[in-house]
Amino acid sequence: MRPLRFRPTPAALVAGFLGLGALSGWSAYGVAASGRSALQAQLTETESQRDALAARFKQFQDVEAELRDRQARIAATRDEIAQLGATRDKAKAQLATTQRDLASLTKRLDQAKEKVTQTGSITPAADPAKKPAR
Numbered sequence: 001m002r003p004l005r006f007r008p009t010p011a012a013l014v015a016g017f018l019g020l021g022a023l024s025g026w027s028a029y030g031v032a033a034s035g036r037s038a039l040q041a042q043l044t045e046t047e048s049q050r051d052a053l054a055a056r057f058k059q060f061q062d063v064e065a066e067l068r069d070r071q072a073r074i075a076a077t078r079d080e081i082a083q084l085g086a087t088r089d090k091a092k093a094q095l096a097t098t099q100r101d102l103a104s105l106t107k108r109l110d111q112a113k114e115k116v117t118q119t120g121s122i123t124p125a126a127d128p129a130k131k132p133a134r
Contacts, residue, residue, distance in 0.1 A: 008016070
């Protein structure tokens with residue numbers, strides 16, 4: 001066997017170990033920086049997704065508010081329709097009463113006309129109580 005010709009000095013060994021330590025440290029830093037940039041990209045993507053979801057949530061809230069407003073207007077319109085229906089029914093009843101009254105008055109008028117044609121004059125139905133002269 002041959003003896004080794006290279007005999008490192010303690011200073012060279014320390015320098016070699018320090019170099020290996022520095023190399024491994026910088027490698028670890030590079031890996032960490034790479035991971036950090038990946039995490040930063042993921043964070044940016046997550047924030048953009050959060051903002052998009054917040055915008056959609058706001059849109060849903062706006063639509064919900066509009067829906068509630070329209071439902072309230074529909075309910076008010078239904079109430080108004082019910083009131084108009086009641087008013088219509090009341091008007092129909094009043095019309096029927098008025099038509100009966102009109103028919104009665106028309107009948108009385110026709111009877112009075114027949115009486116005039118039969119007698120030739122109008123006779124007073126009843127003399128109102130005369131007021132005393134002053």
